[in-house]
Amino acid sequence: MTRPLPLPSPAPERAPAGVSDAPLEAPPGAPVAYLAPELYGLSATFVYEEIAALERRGWAVAPFSVHRPAQPARGQEALQARTRVLYDGAPALLAGAARGAWTALRHPVALARALGWLVQDVLRVGPHRLAAWKLVWQWAAALRLARWLRQRGCVHLHIHFAHVPAQIGMYAAALSGLGFTITAHANDIFERKLLLPQKARRAQALLTISDYNRRYLQTQGVPDARLAVVRCGVSLQAGAPRPAAAAGTPLRVGSLGRLVEKKGMDVLLRALAQAVAQGQDLQLDIAGDGPLREPLQALAQTLGVAPRVRFLGAMGHAQVAAWLGSLDVFALACQVDAQGDMDGVPVALMEAMSQGVPVLSTRLSGIPELVVDGQTGLLAEPGHADSLAAQLMRLAGDAALRSRLGAAGARHALDEFSQQVNLDRLTAHFRRALAAAGRT
Structure with missing residues (x-):
């Protein structure tokens, strides 16, 4: 069983050099793509709330999901209707990958880069391991996603969870010539930690939800310069003062x-x-x-x-x-x-x-x-x-x-931990990534 790290006093929030915490409005133009495991699922509240908050600020967001949620969230029908799902059956995925491969052939430099990452990763994981062959399947899914990213004219890819979505997303970003950022949460780094240093070095930033996670990621070989804390903020407003429990009631x-x-x-x-x-x-x-x-x-x-x-x-x-x-x-x-x-x-x-x-x-x-x-x-x-x-x-x-x-x-x-405070931090990273790519 994995033991939790010892817990020193929480470090103060800090942002990488060049990133401001000041509120930022959306840049004009094309959308930022969002990729998550089950985007409009009941357990993905913080992801679709984040998308809605970005859109209220004027950011355009193109949503993508690895899987179709087994339990869709109530009230998210509009998001569901515009979310494209990668794994919606093997025939559709393979057909989409074939179309994506045809698109990729027209961009040989990007294709060579993405293929190079795949070969490096398979060799690093070990060709004899099942995880390495899953990377090949995920690379095929990335072909499909990259085609969608180009069709939508996306300018950046943000990925929630550093396991399967990040594996697909980093290859798709390479194939489509986009920069990408990742938000790491819990299970995706504590239990399913494949290629974390490689993902971090390829990304513009690896964001995570706590200082504890940041310290843990450093122990996994992730460079500190790539790390920053952006919390999953809550969208609820402050509640009214609470009355004391009535006497004689449980x-x-x-x-x-x-x-x-x-x-x-x-x-x-x-x-x-x-x-x-x-x-x-x-x-x-x-x-x-x-x-x-x-x-x-x-x-x-x-x-x-x-x-x-x-x-x-x-x-x-x-x-x-x-x-x-x-x-x-x-x-x-x-x-x-x-x-x-x-x-x-x-x-x-x-x-x-x-x-x-x-x-x-x-x-x-x-x-x-x-x-x-x-x-x-x-x-x-x-x-x-x-x-x-x-x-x-x-x-x-x-x-x-x-x-x-x-x-x-x-x-x-x-x-x-409010959504607004942490949205300011997140959009600062988006702007930094867009500026580095010459897209602002």
Whole structure:
């Protein structure tokens, strides 16, 4: 199991030389392309919210998705209609790759560069490994994407996630003569870290969501000069002041996330059971869906807390703010899973904090940059129900603490993790890349 890095004090935000944090309007002209694994999927809220915010600022964006989402997000039908999907069946992909190859032949210098990258990467990974042959398939997908990029007249490619989308995207950028930037998140660097130094050196910048991630990427051989922190900002506005929980009513605790091991919902249920056994009157809402739903429901029964737990299922983005407003505490018990995957800085925590909800999470990855223990929330040890239960009881028993942490958390989330602040940082990198390519 991959061990998290030790966590020194969070470093201050910094931008590479030549990049300003000042608000920037969109340049005139052709679109910036966006590539993500499942662009309009339910779990890709932060990507499509970022696209919408860019377009409100006047940027033109051409959206592309590696896969067609299994669970499309509600309210994103317009984005879905204009998003082109690369992997929409082998026949379509191969036909698109063939057309892309014909286009590539008309640009021999770009084709030679992209082929050179592929050969280098296959040899580096090892031709005997399956991962190397997957690169060949991804290069074929890049032929299709590069043709679309040329057809749309795109001037830059931005890629969310540094694994498969970045592999396809960097080859497509080479084939189409574009510069590209990458935003790295969590699973894509902690578990699926193929060719990270090569991707970073080829990109104009490798952006990531936390200082923790930046330090981790340095340990993987990524040059610091290529790295910068641009957080996934929240689009919710500050919530109204929160009333104290009514006397004699259960304290409402909520958690939101995919029901997978790294979210620690089992740990949260065990902590809930411990707190209830100590006399705390708590009600837990778990919003989200995933493969562990039935095992978690069974665990709640086994622990004797099933009457206190509601499994709400997947929740649309528009519903989240209203639901958060009904909570007294938000808890997310993030942990490292059996494959070494873990969260970066969960957007759900940012959203809860922006609404003034006091939060409880774990000392893991970039979370302490958002949840500063005792100042903007409380932290427990990852994977330890006893530690989580102790902090949960501390919050349950102290209304003044909840009020103080909720107010301080909202200020911190909106000052440092707001969408507008981080959009300024992101567009500064776009402008720098466009200037380097002579496109502004």
